[in-house]
Amino acid sequence: MRIIGGLCILALTIFIHSCREQTERTQVSKDQIQREEIPLIVEPALIYGIPEDSAIVSKGRIRRNQFLATIMEQNGVDGETIYQVNQKAVGVIDLRRIKSGKEYVIYRKGDSASSAKVLVYKDNPIDEYVFYLGDSLWVDHLQNPVDTVWRTLSGTIKSSLYMTILELKANPELVHKLSEIYAWEIDFFHLDMNDQFKIIYDELFVNGNSVGIHRIHAAEFTHRNSPFQAYHYPIENEEDYFDGDGESLRKTFLKAPLRYSRISSRYSGRRFHPVLKRYKSHRGTDYAAPTGTPIYSVGDGVITEARYAKYNGNYVKIRHNSVYSTQYLHMSKIKKGIRPGKVVKQGEVIGYVGSTGLANGPHCCFRFWKNGYQVDHQREKIPPTKPVSEEKIDEFYAYIKPIKRKLRKIDYPEDKIFLDTILPELASTTNPVIRSSRP
Numbered sequence: 533m534r535i536i537g538g539l540c541i542l543a544l545t546i547f548i549h550s551c552r553e554q555t556e557r558t559q560v561s562k563d564q565i566q567r568e569e570i571p572l573i574v575e576p577a578l579i580y581g582i583p584e585d586s587a588i589v590s591k592g593r594i595r596r597n598q599f600l601a602t603i604m605e606q607n608g609v610d611g612e613t614i615y616q617v618n619q620k621a622v623g624v625i626d627l628r629r630i631k632s633g634k635e636y637v638i639y640r641k642g643d644s645a646s647s648a649k650v651l652v653y654k655d656n657p658i659d660e661y662v663f664y665l666g667d668s669l670w671v672d673h674l675q676n677p678v679d680t681v682w683r684t685l686s687g688t689i690k691s692s693l694y695m696t697i698l699e700l701k702a703n704p705e706l707v708h709k710l711s712e713i714y715a716w717e718i719d720f721f722h723l724d725m726n727d728q729f730k731i732i733y734d735e736l737f738v739n740g741n742s743v744g745i746h747r748i749h750a751a752e753f754t755h756r757n758s759p760f761q762a763y764h765y766p767i768e769n770e771e772d773y774f775d776g777d778g779e780s781l782r783k784t785f786l787k788a789p790l791r792y793s794r795i796s797s798r799y800s801g802r803r804f805h806p807v808l809k810r811y812k813s814h815r816g817t818d819y820a821a822p823t824g825t826p827i828y829s830v831g832d833g834v835i836t837e838a839r840y841a842k843y844n845g846n847y848v849k850i851r852h853n854s855v856y857s858t859q860y861l862h863m864s865k866i867k868k869g870i871r872p873g874k875v876v877k878q879g880e881v882i883g884y885v886g887s888t889g890l891a892n893g894p895h896c897c898f899r900f901w902k903n904g905y906q907v908d909h910q911r912e913k914i915p916p917t918k919p920v921s922e923e924k925i926d927e928f929y930a931y932i933k934p935i936k937r938k939l940r941k942i943d944y945p946e947d948k949i950f951l952d953t954i955l956p957e958l959a960s961t962t963n964p965v966i967r968s969s970r971p
């Protein structure tokens with residue numbers, strides 16, 4: 533026994549010793565390799581073909597009515613070169629589309645008094661156009677690689693959704709996107725304190741800087757203790773949000789506020805005003821109908837205005853949700869009981885056609901407001917309100933299953949503390965040169 537034990541110890545000792553030796557030998561050889569690999573001359577990195585250490589960089593923004601040619605000229609580029617490089621730009625960049633306010637960068641080589649060697653025009657965070665103005669002239673259209681990062685965010689409303697999103701240091705674009713998704717379910721101007729939300733979305737990054745939210749994939753908004761879920765699902769070329777059962781989150785508006793009528797004047801930026809006898813924009817759609825024809829509310833909502841005004845005549849304004857409001861002008865009479873604060877149903881009569889105010893005949897001027905601005909309701913793309921069809925419903929359930937699981941896993945914070953995780957799925961596209969006139 534003792535001999536075996538002794539042998540064991542001996543074997544172990546030899547083993548440990550040889551291991552140490554092995555390690556030392558490895559270290560020595562690594563050092564040697566490293567020493568041998570140190571390059572004697574370090575090539576400076578090139579930036580648009582100019583060695584980084586001799587590049588002189590200056591930046592500016594395109595001014596109103598300023599051409600790239602003018603900027604080149606101001607930076608010492610001769611007329612012939614400007615002419616040549618503009619020829620090279622054909623097919624790479626449309627020089628008429630240069631926008632004021634955009635950034636440009638000038639690169640010189642070695643001497644700040646020398647002429648510009650490179651001009652970079654940055655159209656947006658992704659696209660840039662490089663004009664090579666040195667010995668060889670050409671133009672490159674480059675695209676910075678965009679990383680799509682999936683993120684999750686959850687929060688508790690303490691003041692407003694906007695403030696909460698800002699406090700969480702998330703992109704405020706999310707507020708706008710959320711309010712559109714939930715326009716018919718939740719009034720974001722009247723949230724309760726302690727309402728909560730969680731969102732799965734993807735954000736686009738260029739060189740580590742956010743350039744915007746791409747899409748909200750799923751969200752849950754708990755308003756007055758009832759959770760509303762929303763799942764993005766592309767269907768029949770349209771993109772929409774559905775609840776977990778495949779029901780659309782949107783409700784539709786009536787196509788028109790009158791049953792029988794004809795459109796006598798459409799929404800336009802400029803039309804000849806029949807009463808004022810001059811060109812004026814028309815931010816409404818006119819429905820001509822006999823005086824007394826009933827006018828219906830195009831959707832459920834709350835009356836915000838019901839009164840007489842010089843130009844509008846008798847008019848009613850209805851707030852449908854935090855995004856949409858509608859307005860009905862020139863009524864002969866506002867219906868009895870229609871006054872601010874009253875809740876109305878879709879299709880409910882609110883007044884009667886007339887020609888009060890600035891009108892040359894009986895009609896209803898219908899105005900459609902979106903986020904506080906008047907828009908053409910006939911052009912407004914209000915996505916389908918249909919639920920996911922029976923044929924598609926299994927596909928829909930399969931599509932939302934993984935994202936639903938992810939959404940469930942996000943915890944609501946106890947108290948405004950947020951959770952911001954970058955999910956492992958990272959999609960990335962790298963596509964540097966799009967077009968070039970490189971010789």
Ligand SMILES: [Zn+2]
Nearest residue numbers: 816817818897
């Ligand atoms: Zn009108």
